[in-house]
Amino acid sequence: xxxxxPGPHISAARSMRRxxxxxxxxxxxxxxxxxxxxxxxxxxxxxxxxxxxxxxxALFQKLRKRPQTIGDLSAAVTxxxxxxxxxxxxxxxxxxxxxxxxxxxxxxxxxxxGSNIFNPxxxxxxxxxxxxxxxxxxxLLPDKSGPLRAxxxxxxxxxxxxxxxxxxxxSLQDLAFGWVNGSVGETGAIACAVGGLYLxxxxxxxxxxxxxxLIAAAVVAGINQALTDTVMTVGHHLLAGGLVFGAFFxxxxxxxxxxxxxxxxxxxxxxxVLVMLIRLFANVPExxxxxxxxxxxxxxxxxxxxxxxxxxxxxxx
Amino acid sequence: xxxxxxxxxxxKRSFARGIHPSDKKSLCADATIEVLPTPKSVLIPLSQHIGxxxxxxxxxxxxxxIGDVVGDSEAFVSAPVHxxxxxxxxxxxxxTLPNGQHxxxxxxxxxxxxxxxxxxxxxxxxxxxxxxxSIDSFDPKQIAQAVRTGGIVGMGGATFPTHVKFAxxxxxxxxxLIINGCECEPYLTSDHRLMxxxxxxxIAGALLSARAAGAERVIVAIEDNKPDAIEKMxxxxxGTGVDVIGxxxxxxxxxEKQLIVAVMxxxxxxxxxxxxxxxxxxxxxxAAAVARAxxxxxxxxxxxxxxxxxxxxxxxxxxxxxxxxxxDIIEHCGGLTxxxxxxxxxxxxxxxxxxxxxxxxxxxxxxxxxxTDEQTHKAAETACVRCGRCVSACPLGLVPTRIALAARNMDxxxxxxxxxxxxxxxxCCAYVCPAEIPLVQLIRAGKAGxxxx
Numbered sequence: 001x002x003x004x005x006p007g008p009h010i011s012a013a014r015s016m017r018r019x020x021x022x023x024x025x026x027x028x029x030x031x032x033x034x035x036x037x038x039x040x041x042x043x044x045x046x047x048x049x050x051x052x053x054x055x056x057x058a059l060f061q062k063l064r065k066r067p068q069t070i071g072d073l074s075a076a077v078t079x080x081x082x083x084x085x086x087x088x089x090x091x092x093x094x095x096x097x098x099x100x101x102x103x104x105x106x107x108x109x110x111x112x113x114g115s116n117i118f119n120p121x122x123x124x125x126x127x128x129x130x131x132x133x134x135x136x137x138x139x140l141l142p143d144k145s146g147p148l149r150a151x152x153x154x155x156x157x158x159x160x161x162x163x164x165x166x167x168x169x170x171s172l173q174d175l176a177f178g179w180v181n182g183s184v185g186e187t188g189a190i191a192c193a194v195g196g197l198y199l200x201x202x203x204x205x206x207x208x209x210x211x212x213x214l215i216a217a218a219v220v221a222g223i224n225q226a227l228t229d230t231v232m233t234v235g236h237h238l239l240a241g242g243l244v245f246g247a248f249f250x251x252x253x254x255x256x257x258x259x260x261x262x263x264x265x266x267x268x269x270x271x272x273v274l275v276m277l278i279r280l281f282a283n284v285p286e287x288x289x290x291x292x293x294x295x296x297x298x299x300x301x302x303x304x305x306x307x308x309x310x311x312x313x314x315x316x317x
Numbered sequence: 318x319x320x321x322x323x324x325x326x327x328x329k330r331s332f333a334r335g336i337h338p339s340d341k342k343s344l345c346a347d348a349t350i351e352v353l354p355t356p357k358s359v360l361i362p363l364s365q366h367i368g369x370x371x372x373x374x375x376x377x378x379x380x381x382x383i384g385d386v387v388g389d390s391e392a393f394v395s396a397p398v399h400x401x402x403x404x405x406x407x408x409x410x411x412x413t414l415p416n417g418q419h420x421x422x423x424x425x426x427x428x429x430x431x432x433x434x435x436x437x438x439x440x441x442x443x444x445x446x447x448x449x450x451s452i453d454s455f456d457p458k459q460i461a462q463a464v465r466t467g468g469i470v471g472m473g474g475a476t477f478p479t480h481v482k483f484a485x486x487x488x489x490x491x492x493x494l495i496i497n498g499c500e501c502e503p504y505l506t507s508d509h510r511l512m513x514x515x516x517x518x519x520i521a522g523a524l525l526s527a528r529a530a531g532a533e534r535v536i537v538a539i540e541d542n543k544p545d546a547i548e549k550m551x552x553x554x555x556g557t558g559v560d561v562i563g564x565x566x567x568x569x570x571x572x573e574k575q576l577i578v579a580v581m582x583x584x585x586x587x588x589x590x591x592x593x594x595x596x597x598x599x600x601x602x603x604a605a606a607v608a609r610a611x612x613x614x615x616x617x618x619x620x621x622x623x624x625x626x627x628x629x630x631x632x633x634x635x636x637x638x639x640x641x642x643x644x645d646i647i648e649h650c651g652g653l654t655x656x657x658x659x660x661x662x663x664x665x666x667x668x669x670x671x672x673x674x675x676x677x678x679x680x681x682x683x684x685x686x687x688x689t690d691e692q693t694h695k696a697a698e699t700a701c702v703r704c705g706r707c708v709s710a711c712p713l714g715l716v717p718t719r720i721a722l723a724a725r726n727m728d729x730x731x732x733x734x735x736x737x738x739x740x741x742x743x744x745c746c747a748y749v750c751p752a753e754i755p756l757v758q759l760i761r762a763g764k765a766g767x768x769x770x
Contacts (some may be wrong), residue, residue, distance in 0.1 A: 002658070002659060002670070002671060002672055002674075003658050003659045003693055004659070004670040004671070004672045005659070005670055005693070005695075006670075006755060006757060006758040006761075007661075007665070007666060007667055007668055007670075007744055007747075007757060008665060008666045008667070008744035008747050008748050008757065009659060009665040009666075009668070009670065009686075009688055009692075009693060010338060010665045010688070010748065011695065011747070011748050011749075011753070012336075012748055012749050013750050014749075015696055015751055015753075016699050016702065016751045016752055018751065019702075019704065020749050036637050067580075069699075072699065074702075081560070093689065104606075105536055111700075112700060113699070113700050113702060114701050114702040114703060114752075115700065143595035144574075161421065164560070202703075203706070203709075206705065209356075229549075239514065254702050254703045254704045254705060255702045257703075258705045259705050259708060259716060259718070259719070260705075260716060261708070261710065282548055287524055292547070298568070303719075307716065307719075307735055307736075308708070308714050308716065308735060309331070309714065309735045310714045310715055310739045311332075311574065311584055311587075311711050311712070311713045311714045312574065312584045312585050312586050312587035312589065312713070312739065313584065313586055313587055314587065314736075315587045315588050315736060315738070315739065
């Protein structure tokens with residue numbers, strides 16, 4: 001019996017699951033740095049989010065009597081990113097409810113993988129930020145000397161909050177390596193960048209979005225540094241908070257970013273500018289989450305305006 | 318070719334994007350072309366080209382010989398078809414070509430003794446002398462007429478009638494003829510073998526084609542994964558003024574638009590033809606057929622076919638009569654292996670899968686590729702995550718996933734906005750898609766459904 005199908009009859013054989021495994025591999029340095037700095041509770045935070053995200057996706061598909069999709073591992077990716085973007089001190093139900101919002105509302109209700117408008121992890125984080133404001137902004141830095149226990153932790157502002165509200169700048173070295181306070185994964189700029197470069201080398205993420213975002217943020221931070229007497233230099237803004245993590249792992253989510261090359265530049269630059277505008281002028285210290293969510297809304301429009309010119313030029317319509 | 322000549326060819330030998338599939342050509346790149354023993358019967362389709370189908374010109378039970386016309390048409394964009402064996406015709410029937418077209422066809426039962434077979438057939442088709450110095454004595458119109466009479470169509474697979482390319486348009490003069498020896502489809506080696514074993518008729522045909530089209534310059538372009546063919550063609554071309562160049566091995570280099578960019582650095586306008594940028598592209602096998610039609614007065618009745626793939630017992634390159642059934646050809650190559658799963662007419666990127674092997678090969682059949690179970694296994698289709706791999710692969714700079722989405726939703730306004738008609742269906746997008754979305758099939762269906770305005 002001959003099998004008949006339309007061409008092409010061969011393929012590069014790289015499945016969606018493989019793409020997601022690439023993202024998980026790329027997240028490993030950031031996750032490892034988070035656990036190293038904040039201890040096993042940071043790992044628990046990611047674990048809770050991954051299990052919850054996969055549980056909610058399976059539940060949704062079961063209720064809708066649709067084939068199971070958790071095998072593509074996209075829910076696991078959302079879980080890790082969500083777990084990395086909340087403080088390690090937040091109780092388990094914060095991650096659990098955040099996962100529910102991310103998967104059920106932001107992802108599955110919009111049609112599942114690829115059809116969502118908002119980055120699920122960021123939508124989930126925004127949800128719990130609104131519900132659990134104090135849990136989401138309590139940052140404790142564990143004592144570097146001993147095993148990490150909450151009772152020994154020092155309550156401390158995040159570098160961005162310290163810079164914004166107390167006019168205290170952290171050392172750039174601590175920011176780069178991650179010996180600072182913040183959400184689990186957003187502290188180690190170098191760890192995030194290493195994973196991000198892996199993603200780009202594997203062509204599993206666009207390089208235009210992170211590059212555009214970092215350049216735009218640096219330019220705005222530079223203008224701010226030149227015109228005001230802030231303690232926050234360009235380096236501080238680039239290395240602190242979730243900018244590097246967001247540039248490589250959140251803004252690059254393909255489902256919620258433009259598809260054309262020009263569109264990706266616009267999206268990256270727009271996100272970088274928005275991050276800085278929020279950091280400088282809004283009443284919150286960090287802006288990656290809101291910047292990404294706002295830019296997500298512009299994606300259909302960017303896509304429409306940046307249809308690439310075909311080889312041979314545009315045809316008259 | 319000297320360095321100075323190389324500089325005059327403006328293209329960068331490459332084009333943007335495209336893909337690098339494993340070429341699998343070693344399966345039969347070293348297999349010398351064998352002449353297929355004359356089959357017991359052939360079935361000559363009355364339409365083997367793009368354009369108007371032919372009407373039968375022979376009656377049933379007629380005694381005919383190789384080269385007799387069996388179908389012709391008055392239309393300009395058409396090409397006559399000829400008997401490929403000597404024998405007796407039967408009543409016209411209908412067959413289904415691999416691309417799904419239902420066409421009329423004339424069955425011919427071969428006689429015991431054939432006027433041309435074996436070595437004699439080879440010598441008549443590709444052997445002997447191909448005087449390149451007498452070409453200036455031919456009138457361009459005379460060449461185009463001989464090409465039409467010979468039923469010559471594009472043998473790279475597109476089957477566009479070749480004499481139409483030679484019809485001169487005073488508004489769009491041709492300056493360059495590119496002879497396409499890229500053979501960018503994986504597995505296929507028929508053009509490669511032809512260039513190695515019969516470079517002289519290709520060069521003669523190239524010069525004749527250039528004269529017919531009015532091109533001052535002839536460039537033979539060959540992918541650089543065939544250095545032996547480049548060398549052979551360069552020595553055959555020496556002293557004729559024909560340049561032979563290597564181009565990068567990048568699929569789909571053999572596509573006209575990509576090749577013209579790679580060689581001449583000119584972009585064929587979207588919706589236009591190579592002649593809009595002063596270029597005509599002719600495949601190497603077609604060029605050899607042109608030489609044979611003009612210099613020897615012989616029509617296109619046979620062609621070289623690569624019978625290859627992991628699913629065939631003995632991969633071979635054969636010279637077979639047009640109209641031979643795929644079943645006969647596969648049997649000659651030892652039959653299918655146990656794991657054989659899909660028989661493809663043409664290459665694995667743009668070829669068509671066969672459901673029935675008792676159908677005839679045509680002038681455009683460059684290969685028969687048999688793939689195994691394991692190779693054709695595809696994961697289930699999943700949702701598009703807009704990863705953009707198709708955008709990075711599309712040689713025409715399109716956004717395949719958006720066109721396919723528009724076609725699926727029959728959103729014709731969006732399909733046009735993303736230039737659906739510019740797609741050449743090369744398959745790069747579907748090749749790289751991690752979601753296994755049948756992009757080419759969707760786009761093809763979209764083109765068919767697009768309302769005419």
